[in-house]
Amino acid sequence: MIAADRHGSPLWPLVVQLAMLSMTAIGGGIVMLAPEVHRIVVEAHPWITDQQFAAAYAIAQAAPGPNMLYVTLIGWQIAGIAGAALATLAVVVPPVALMLVLLRIGHRRSPGTLGRTIRLGIAPLSVGMLLAAGWILARASDTDWRSGLITAATALLMLRTRVNPIWLIGAGALFGIAGFV
Amino acid sequence: MGAQAPATAERPTRAATPATLFLAFSQMALSGFGGVMPFAYRTIVERRRWYTPAEFAEMLAFGQVLPGPSICNVAVMIGWKQCGLGGALAALAGMLLGPSVAVVLLGALYEHFEHVPRVAHALGGMSAVAAGLIIATALNMGFGLFRDRTAPQAIPGVQAALLALAFGAVGIAHWPMLMVIGVLGPLAVLLAWWRSA
Numbered sequence: 001m002i003a004a005d006r007h008g009s010p011l012w013p014l015v016v017q018l019a020m021l022s023m024t025a026i027g028g029g030i031v032m033l034a035p036e037v038h039r040i041v042v043e044a045h046p047w048i049t050d051q052q053f054a055a056a057y058a059i060a061q062a063a064p065g066p067n068m069l070y071v072t073l074i075g076w077q078i079a080g081i082a083g084a085a086l087a088t089l090a091v092v093v094p095p096v097a098l099m100l101v102l103l104r105i106g107h108r109r110s111p112g113t114l115g116r117t118i119r120l121g122i123a124p125l126s127v128g129m130l131l132a133a134g135w136i137l138a139r140a141s142d143t144d145w146r147s148g149l150i151t152a153a154t155a156l157l158m159l160r161t162r163v164n165p166i167w168l169i170g171a172g173a174l175f176g177i178a179g180f181v
Numbered sequence: 182m183g184a185q186a187p188a189t190a191e192r193p194t195r196a197a198t199p200a201t202l203f204l205a206f207s208q209m210a211l212s213g214f215g216g217v218m219p220f221a222y223r224t225i226v227e228r229r230r231w232y233t234p235a236e237f238a239e240m241l242a243f244g245q246v247l248p249g250p251s252i253c254n255v256a257v258m259i260g261w262k263q264c265g266l267g268g269a270l271a272a273l274a275g276m277l278l279g280p281s282v283a284v285v286l287l288g289a290l291y292e293h294f295e296h297v298p299r300v301a302h303a304l305g306g307m308s309a310v311a312a313g314l315i316i317a318t319a320l321n322m323g324f325g326l327f328r329d330r331t332a333p334q335a336i337p338g339v340q341a342a343l344l345a346l347a348f349g350a351v352g353i354a355h356w357p358m359l360m361v362i363g364v365l366g367p368l369a370v371l372l373a374w375w376r377s378a
Binding site for chain 2: 020021022023024025033034035036039043054055056057058059060061062063064065066068069070072073076077081084085088091092094095096098099100102103117118120121122123124125126127128129130131132133134135136137138140141142143147148150151152153154155156157158159165168169171172173174175176177179180181
């Protein structure tokens, strides 16, 4: 496991940065923010490796539950059980607090035209950033043409069929075990 | 809200306690391989009839405009409407507790067997697939954007340009996402607002 950098435990910097990030996750949650989380924990700090990041992401996709729980695993990789719990809370608590405040002041009626305009305007950016998330993950996990082929075939199957993604994840594991990647 | 419900639909039965909310959301989350939303819809609307499809859609839209994972936002909203703060926290805990334990157990198993080549290979194949899933979801959303006839103020060329800029800034140039949102976000909203005015 990667040790703390020379400034001490990475746990609190991680929690603070995740908490700030969580409030920018509009329209798609922290899954959309995978490139940013990657930048923080792999590029800006030597907290985990590219491979650990890709593994956390793949495990969270394979496991049941919200896909945002890759953040839980990254917290665990960096600082054990406390890291897992605090990273999860860091991502969940700020938006939930905002939601509770809004519910409390009875703002739960339709967001109206302003909300719709914002959603419409932001939508292309959300899609572009999600595409970037897929691209960065593909760059990290596609080590040769064969894994690239698996990524492309997966995307094609998802676009063309109604297959449950869990079967594709399982097939990916089998291809890997068979030595294809 | 209620006026949009089909006349034949049974009124949702609204009798939930924090305990039943916790259990219901745990169950949805733990069956949600590859994403919880389809399971949430099936349980909340079709099985338990807590809300009509229109009500669910409205909550989902609200959950998407606000920051945070939309499925957690929906859980909090439903819990709150069912039984206040306790319900909101119970629903959220149900959504997160079981799955986060499961994910850490899987992670621990992985770390233990990481050096078994077969496990590393399986994970390699799985992350290649995971990348493909995200790319496909993004493309699907993108196609949906350009097909959306309910948004006359959306200009395909402008949308495509914004999409490409966001992709390039984050995926190629590795800009912090907050910076991308800070710079392109107001521009995008202004463009949408200007066309709708």
